[in-house]
Amino acid sequence: MDNALQVKDLCAWFGEHQVLKNITMDIRRNSVTSVMGPSGCGKSTFIRCLNRMHDLTPGFRVSGEVFFDGRNIYTDRIDPVLLRRKVGMVFQQPNPFPRMSVFENVAVGLKFNGKKRSRSEMADVVEKSLRMAALWDELSDHLDRPGTSLSGGQQQRLCIARALAVEPEILLMDEPCSALDPTSSARIEDLIEDLSDKYTIVVVTHNMQQAGRISDSVAFFLLGELIEMDTAAKIFTNPADKRTEEYITGRFG
């Protein structure tokens, strides 16, 4: 099986408080993996471990291994900056850069990653990224508008375009729809399905219906532990663990 990421015995602490306990999971290339579970179960912490976003958090500590392209991202002299160019991230709250236009928002990752590019190359990347994020048709005539002037759903797709522009292999999405209305959420879901042909996508979600619709596999987290991980069909119809069943039938969480 071709895995984009392999997580082995991952534990994480904020100070003395352990938030992840021996997580082991394989994430298949070009698939959509949902990470599901009640609030505080460690699912956001988990995906932020996959691109080392916690590096600057005081008191944060991990143990275990995360393999990306055959190398452990926590030990094998991996530069977190280069890692994050390969493992992009979309956040819960759309966070386009203030005081930057739509164009600049998409171009910014490339602009600062060292390689010189001509204006027309830059424009090509911006167009391609906005097309992939299904924003080009709406915004092709408004590239100079401030990114923050868009609607919430557009802002989130702008953030997706921005992440795609640096050509990652993996896209981590931390509850990308939870701040959006149902229509915008549906568009993001469509987008996730389209993107899964080319990208490996890991989505944290609260929404079980959403997880069922978009995922190839679903991981269920509870109190910092991975309870089980299987295909979406299996998890939602015939979960192996009683706690998963209780969660999806709405008995807690």
Add this chain to the structure above:
Amino acid sequence: MHAIAFRRRAADRATKVLFALCAFAVVLPLFLILFDLLWKGARELKWTLVTDLPHPVGEPGGGIANGILGTLTIAGLAMAGGIPLGVMSGIYLAEYGRGKFASAVRFSVDMLAGVPSIILGIFGYVLWVLPMKRFSAWAAASALAMIFIPTVVRTTEEMLKTVPVSVREGALALGIERWKTTLFITVRTASAGILTGILLAMARIIGETAPLLFTALGNQFWQTGLDQPIAAIPLQVFNYAISPYDDWHDKAWAGALVLIGMVLVISTAARYIARVKK
């Protein structure tokens, strides 16, 4: 019932009027000052005021052109050193400053901001004037920089702290290095606020008089070098005002009018930037 409602409304209104009167009393001096300056300064407010050198007593005409140039020179020097130092220290405090050193810096900067300006003037005197054996623009600029820098450090820090963490995270998640994130994303996001802080600090130092007494000294003629005594508007106003001559008093008023005009223009620009560029 009605009586109670009436009393309650009367009390409401009385409180509101009291607060409004206090607010009015606070801004009243500004308008009195402006009115008085316009009234008394307008007489000497001629074109030659800003183009000519001062004339000797009794000789009509003359201006404060050398003072205007001197003030701009000193303030410019203070800012040339103060902006990079102040902004970078502010960036350090906001983006990296978590430990004891940062707390110490923060505390010291606040202390420096509270040092009476006359003492900064004496400090400039000891630091520059005594060893160089002459008054100079350098001495004046370094005294003013010590007033300028603390304000810039703290406003830069405050403005950067208003930039949401999500902006920094968004940039880091794109694989942008931390120093680039700080300089080109975070600072850019806060740039209007930082610029406003710089302008307000500039407005503040332009009018400072005490630090110049021991450093710039003043000069009746055009400045000849940065290591020479230099004229400044506040010094000219001071010297004209304490003189026994009526025509010099008029020039003091006119100089004060020019000074407050500069300060108002800068402050207004600062407010405009703060509002529009948000």
